[in-house]
Every structure is written in C-alpha cells, then in structure tokens.
Amino acid sequence: MLSIRHLSLRFRRYQGLLRQSQVTRLSDLSLDVAAGEVLAVAGASGAGKSLLAHAILGLLPPNAITEGAITFQGRRIDQGCPPGLRGRRIALVPQQISHLDPLARVGDQLTWALRRTKAKGAPVEILARFGLGPEVLRLYPRHLSGGMARRVLLAMVSAAAPDLLIADEPTAGLDPENRDMVLALLRGHATRGGAVLLITHDLAAALPFSDRVALLRDGELCGMEDARDFTGTGTGAALCSPFARALWRALPGNGFDANA
Numbered sequence: 001m002l003s004i005r006h007l008s009l010r011f012r013r014y015q016g017l018l019r020q021s022q023v024t025r026l027s028d029l030s031l032d033v034a035a036g037e038v039l040a041v042a043g044a045s046g047a048g049k050s051l052l053a054h055a056i057l058g059l060l061p062p063n064a065i066t067e068g069a070i071t072f073q074g075r076r077i078d079q080g081c082p083p084g085l086r087g088r089r090i091a092l093v094p095q096q097i098s099h100l101d102p103l104a105r106v107g108d109q110l111t112w113a114l115r116r117t118k119a120k121g122a123p124v125e126i127l128a129r130f131g132l133g134p135e136v137l138r139l140y141p142r143h144l145s146g147g148m149a150r151r152v153l154l155a156m157v158s159a160a161a162p163d164l165l166i167a168d169e170p171t172a173g174l175d176p177e178n179r180d181m182v183l184a185l186l187r188g189h190a191t192r193g194g195a196v197l198l199i200t201h202d203l204a205a206a207l208p209f210s211d212r213v214a215l216l217r218d219g220e221l222c223g224m225e226d227a228r229d230f231t232g233t234g235t236g237a238a239l240c241s242p243f244a245r246a247l248w249r250a251l252p253g254n255g256f257d258a259n260a
C-alpha cells in the first residue's frame with residue numbers, strides 16, 4: 001500500500017545572511033507497509049520517527065529538502081500529498097492530544113471530522129467502537145482523561161476509514177490498560193484490511209500488536225524485523241540485525257544488558 005524508496009531528508013539552515021548549511025535527518029530509508037499489517041517504527045527520541053510521518057503526509061516545513069520516492073497505492077506522493085488523499089485515504093493520529101480543539105465539545109468535533117472527510121456513521125456509534133459512551137459527546141477535551149482523549153483522537157481520525165493510519169506515539173502517557181486498548185484498536189484497523197504505521201519508542205508494548213518492526217536510529221533504518229522474532233528471554237538469535245538483538249537484550253526482563 002505504501003512504499004518508500006531511498007528517502008533522505010535534510011534541513012537547510014541559515015547562518016547569517018549568506019552562509020547556509022544542511023543537516024541530514026533521514027538517510028536512504030526504504031520500507032513498505034502492506035494492507036492488513038501493523039508496521040511498528042521504533043527508535044529513540046530524535047531518531048526521525050515523526051519526520052518520517054510528516055514526510056509521508058507532505059507536512060514538512062519549507063526548509064526541508066527530500067530525495068527518494070514515496071508511493072501510495074501506486075501513486076507518487078513525494079511531491080506533495082494530494083488533498084484528496086490526506087485525511088481520507090491516509091490519516092495521521094498526531095503525537096500531541098492538543099490537536100483536539102479545547103473550546104469545542106467532543107460531539108461537535110466528531111461531527112466536523114465526519115463532514116470534512118465525507119465519512120459515514122454517527123458520532124455515537126464511532127465513539128462506541130472505541131469504548132466510549134454517549135455521555136462523552138457532551139464533554140470538552142479538558143474533561144477527558146489522557147486515555148479517553150487518545151481514543152477520541154483515534155475515533156476522529158479513523159471515522160474517515162482511511163486505508164493507511166499513521167499513529168505517532170498514540171500510547172504516550174497512557175497506563176497499560178489504556179495503552180493496550182489503543183494498540184488493539186489500531187490492530188483492528190489492520191485486521192479489517194487497512195494498514196497501520198505505528199510510531200513508538202515503547203517497543204515492548206507494541207510488539208504483541210505488530211507484524212513487523214522497523215528500527216530507526218539517527219535517521220537511518222538499522223533493522224527490519226518480524227515482530228514474532230522478539231521472543232523469549234534469550235539472545236534474540238532469530239533477529240536479523242545486531243541493533244535489534246542489542247535492543248532486545250536491553251529490554252526489562254531480558255537482562256538489561258545492551259552491550260553484551
């Protein structure tokens with residue numbers, strides 16, 4: 001469904017009036033996301049995960065220079081994501097829940113999201129799918145717990161039934177129960193035939209809900225693994241990349257030893 005080939009991303013930096021330099025944030029990145037699968041993109045803070053999402057959606061600032069190809073359902077989208085695709089066929093669940101309008105009730109925001117994307121369904125049904133009762137329609141974002149706000153965001157974004165859902169740290173700040181609920185909802189999107197790019201720095205939590213894992217470090221793809229290969233408390237011998245093995249051994253419960 002989504003195919004990225006040799007994607008590089010640099011930012012132009014201006015130093016004074018005449019001097020200009022460039023800083024590379026993504027280098028030569030290639031990956032695919034197929035219909036029906038959850039691809040987790042894991043990496044430390046600053047690895048370039050959000051930039052990858054923004055590159056796919058064409059949301060980079062003007063000083064960004066990209067190279068390479070991004071193809072969605074057979075169409076090149078790296079020269080700008082056509083408006084008909086963004087928000088409808090490809091949707092982003094943003095990293096910040098502050099994307100909810102603080103001055104509008106949940107019900108109104110859902111209605112607007114449905115209208116904007118010409119999606120079908122009633123707000124109350126959509127909320128129910130995310131484990132939220134009808135009373136939530138009348139609430140303002142400040143009345144929502146972190147877990148509820150995440151689910152409302154997810155409900156708004158997935159109301160349009162996009163083919164590709166890009167979720168940027170959708171579980172940040174959630175307790176394990178809410179975290180797993182959000183991850184299961186994303187998994188459900190893939191099981192219904194959609195594709196999910198799940199950006200996370202919590203690999204351990206994402207693994208049970210993911211099919212494959214792309215490991216990003218300093219803007220480089222340094223491992224593409226089958227999620228099932230992260231198993232047991234052993235050495236992670238089934239994993240292909242040394243970085244993945246080191247990461248696996250460093251997870252709590254596996255010995256805490258990233259250097260072994």
Ligand SMILES: Nc1ncnc2c1ncn2[C@@H]1O[C@H](COP(=O)(O)OP(=O)(O)OP(=O)(O)O)[C@@H](O)[C@H]1O
Nearest residue numbers: 011025043044045046047048049050051052061201
């Ligand atoms: N507009 C920009 N201009 C220059 N550098 C940027 C810009 N946006 C992001 N960066 C830098 O690019 C790097 C990657 O940023 P990105 O937001 O993709 O990280 P991330 O992997 O999503 O991290 P986190 O887990 O903290 O969200 C960071 O060092 C960041 O400071």
Ligand code: NI
Nearest residue numbers: 049050051095
């Ligand atoms: Ni990020």
